[in-house]
Amino acid sequence: MDASAEQDPTFRIITTLKNILFNTEDIQQSRPLISQWHEISKTLLVRHQRRLRAAAQAYNWTNVCEQLDKPDCMQTLENVIEDATSRHPQPENDRDGSIQAESVPMGEAKSLRTLETDSSHQPPSNGPPPSLSANGRCSIICLDTVSTVPALHTLHKTTYRAPYDAARERAGITKCPPGEREVLLFNPEWEVMEASLCAVYFYRHGKWVVPPSESGGMVSATKLWAIDSGFCTERPIKLDEVEDGENVWLSNALRGFFLGKISI
Known part of the structure; x- marks a missing residue:
């Protein structure tokens, strides 16, 4: 910053x-x-x-x-x-x-x-991600093209939003709500940090996991709730394990928990 x-x-x-x-x-x-x-x-x-x-x-x-x-x-x-x-x-x-x-x-x-x-403002039930029909409503999530260096302003939410604004601009989604389009930020170690306006949850080995704060992303209120409720645990997510077409959960306090699909 x-x-x-x-x-x-x-x-x-x-x-x-x-x-x-x-x-x-x-x-x-x-x-x-x-x-x-x-x-x-x-x-x-x-x-x-x-x-x-x-x-x-x-x-x-x-x-x-x-x-x-x-x-x-x-x-x-x-x-x-x-x-x-x-x-x-x-x-x-x-x-x-x-x-x-x-x-x-x-x-x-x-x-x-x-x-x-509205069932979105509580952590989802455990289990595999729901399947989506061809016309199923979800957020389409792309990957950022440039790494973001973790810092205080990525760990904690402040009025300084430059890294997130830049990621959304690179993805061409500055005017899109997160329920429609999102972009995943990653650090120089190629670990997923979070989405630009949301926490992101991946299904791995039968369990839901979320990138830890050590990867550089924020600890949001909904992320804390998801962890405290037992919905997910923290673990690093390498960029090369993120698969095109996989379904994930996203969350923020305004929209709650909602589905997303990775598009690489």
Whole structure:
């Protein structure tokens, strides 16, 4: 990372999550469904706090560490998120320790319809990857053409996104959502790091595995959840073992877990 980027006063450590705002009618119609969603959100929020805390420690932002270590930290995060005005809040910390949330509109609200059909925000069941029909919906994943050197900004999510933006530009997918197109980043040792906007999971020897942070990729909230739930374990994935046409899982906190297909 350019040294000037971290010195930029707008530089932040961040995490992105999905927050659904329910109206009174929604709450009256489907209390169990909404309660289930809130439990999932709390489960993920704990892991968002963990990744923010790890990033603050890595950057030696002691004021942020102190804020995130406070007993009421989780309540503070919940309050910041609830104050956000959209369904896509992005909690962030500056080096002085303040916790803020930036909101990004995600289109027309369809809260209950989304929840009724949404199984994506929990780790998938163990077992082989689901087969996809010729017209099956998935993300098409290509390989980057240039290696990415692991650094603090690849291990922790920040407002500095240059390596990921560059990978997406090389792949020609700058305007594509990750549910449609993705690109795999790899380090100089030819180990898969992650996808540009997602964690990626491979099926190997009857088990799901995810590239470890030692390969240079981020420890996202959904990746932490997948590991903690027993869905997957960490192990290095060499680029030459990634096969054209193989099905994988992808995840991020906004879209949950969804299928992808490697296209080399």
